[in-house]
Amino acid sequence: MTSFVDKSAPFIHAQTSVQKTMTTVLLALVPATLFDAWLFGWPAVFLYIITIGSCMAVEALVLQVAGKPIQPTLSDGSAALTGWLLAMSLPPWAPWWIAVLGAVFSIVLAKHFFGGLGQNVFNPAMVARVALLVSFPVQMTLFVAPHPLFAAGSPGFLESLAITFGAGTSDAVSAASALGFVKNELARGIPVAETLKQMGRIPADGAMAAIPDMMDLTWGFKPGSMGETSTILILAGGLFLMWKRIISWHIPATVLGTLFVMGTLFNGVDPGRFSPGYFHVVSGASMLGAFFIATDYVTSPVSKQGQLVFGVGVGMLTWIIRTFAGYPEGMAFAVLLMNSLTPIIDQHFRPRAFGRTRKGEPLPVKGGK
Numbered sequence: 001m002t003s004f005v006d007k008s009a010p011f012i013h014a015q016t017s018v019q020k021t022m023t024t025v026l027l028a029l030v031p032a033t034l035f036d037a038w039l040f041g042w043p044a045v046f047l048y049i050i051t052i053g054s055c056m057a058v059e060a061l062v063l064q065v066a067g068k069p070i071q072p073t074l075s076d077g078s079a080a081l082t083g084w085l086l087a088m089s090l091p092p093w094a095p096w097w098i099a100v101l102g103a104v105f106s107i108v109l110a111k112h113f114f115g116g117l118g119q120n121v122f123n124p125a126m127v128a129r130v131a132l133l134v135s136f137p138v139q140m141t142l143f144v145a146p147h148p149l150f151a152a153g154s155p156g157f158l159e160s161l162a163i164t165f166g167a168g169t170s171d172a173v174s175a176a177s178a179l180g181f182v183k184n185e186l187a188r189g190i191p192v193a194e195t196l197k198q199m200g201r202i203p204a205d206g207a208m209a210a211i212p213d214m215m216d217l218t219w220g221f222k223p224g225s226m227g228e229t230s231t232i233l234i235l236a237g238g239l240f241l242m243w244k245r246i247i248s249w250h251i252p253a254t255v256l257g258t259l260f261v262m263g264t265l266f267n268g269v270d271p272g273r274f275s276p277g278y279f280h281v282v283s284g285a286s287m288l289g290a291f292f293i294a295t296d297y298v299t300s301p302v303s304k305q306g307q308l309v310f311g312v313g314v315g316m317l318t319w320i321i322r323t324f325a326g327y328p329e330g331m332a333f334a335v336l337l338m339n340s341l342t343p344i345i346d347q348h349f350r351p352r353a354f355g356r357t358r359k360g361e362p363l364p365v366k367g368g369k
Contacts, residue, residue, distance in 0.1 A: 018117070022077030024246050025292070028237035029084055032288075035233055036226040039146045040092035042160030044226060048087045050096050050164070054103035055083030062112045078117050082106050085125035088227030088288060089332065090132075093144050096164050098136065102128040122339045123299050126332045133327070143177055143223040177224040178217055178283045179328035182275055191272030196279070217282045227288035228329075231281075238291025247295040250307040251314075255290040256281055258315025266323075280319060289314070289331035299339040306342075306349035313338045 321330025
């Protein structure tokens, strides 16, 4: 008796799965996330919970409306990862509604409008980040100085609830990110080289917290979005992903390498106008973008050669936006712009099919005619 299988290809099963991949990426983010929670206190904890919970709730609602099964998609971890990365792109004391709106932008606009997981053209977390930044620039750039959990001056549990759900950050010490401070000072006519000498000191007007020095920038004791804090811990998470073969070195190395080279070259030409390369690498969302955003499987090129081109493009655009545009940070814009070019890059750098040349012609068979 002959039996027939009514399932379509592919039939080959791999050792990995979407759920395993997402779980591994989430594990890689845990050290930097715990550091964020300690550095910025309960408001940062609440923001992580709200953002991840909102993304999962919006995902479930969209699936319900579309008549699709909810449990399999929610359990693959993709919505949780989107919410996690979105939280890391927000100011640590942002209000709750920023997190909820970001979840709607990322899950509905960037993911399900394109067909769901695997069909989206742009990175969902970065779409939400940019949409929030252009819609609510004040709330998205209202950074605070580090308030370590349980330290003197850190808000308690109830006060933190008021910060996240109501009263805001009126008593907090406002602070500019390092990239923002350099750009603001340059607009006032103060050369970059002179501004960098002030790092580690409190500004003369006392209006802001101390400007972090290079050591603070590297370890993460600095104002900014939560994903802009610990360069070391995010780098460690990225290396963990490379060790687990979740990502390869091609995109992170070219993003960071291009940022460093362009910063170093232009700083050498005019140190008063351009920030040095190492400053670009340890500031802003360079590490998070290079290892966790630009390497998104769905929105980055397939071939290794294409990934090199993609990484160089992200690095160049990030440097250009940081240097010449109105926004001090350009990683999210750069990733989205290069996401739009991914189909074109894939068209020119196709992986060689088995048994064929890169032009698609059959390989000659040894001993054949």
